[in-house]
Amino acid sequence: SSGINxxxxxxxxxxxxxxxSYHDRYEExxxxxxxERLILDFILGSQTNFVRTDELAEAWRIFxxxxxxxxxxxKDPVEYQYGSRGPAEADEFVKNAGYNYSSTYxxxxx
Numbered sequence: 860s861s862g863i864n865x866x867x868x869x870x871x872x873x874x875x876x877x878x879x880s881y882h883d884r885y886e887e888x889x890x891x892x893x894x895e896r897l898i899l900d901f902i903l904g905s906q907t908n909f910v911r912t913d914e915l916a917e918a919w920r921i922f923x924x925x926x927x928x929x930x931x932x933x934k935d936p937v938e939y940q941y942g943s944r945g946p947a948e949a950d951e952f953v954k955n956a957g958y959n960y961s962s963t964y965x966x967x968x969x
Contacts, residue, residue, distance in 0.1 A: 896908075937949075
């Protein structure tokens with residue numbers, strides 16, 4: 860039946876890649892589209908997927924100088940392979956910050 864499904868599609872203990880292609884992975888579920896989910900969150904009073912004004916202003920304050928350097932050609936974005944966890948430099952950065960990443964998940968390309 861059609862309507863808004865408020866159930867989270869992941870099963871307990873299951874990991875999933877960030878591309879969030881739930882419609883391919885969970886074909887048996889009637890999943891809401893992005894706007895249905897946001898409207899439901901709004902109706903339920905959940906602010907999880909919404910950003911406060913001060914948080915948005917702070918994000919722009921932090922990232923605007925970097926965006927200007929990218930536009931000016933002073934910095935180059937670090938490229939990485941689609942479907943990967945990201946650039947190796949990111950792993951090294953978080954490791955130097957004291958974070959130890961571990962996961963058993965392996966991305967399954969269709």
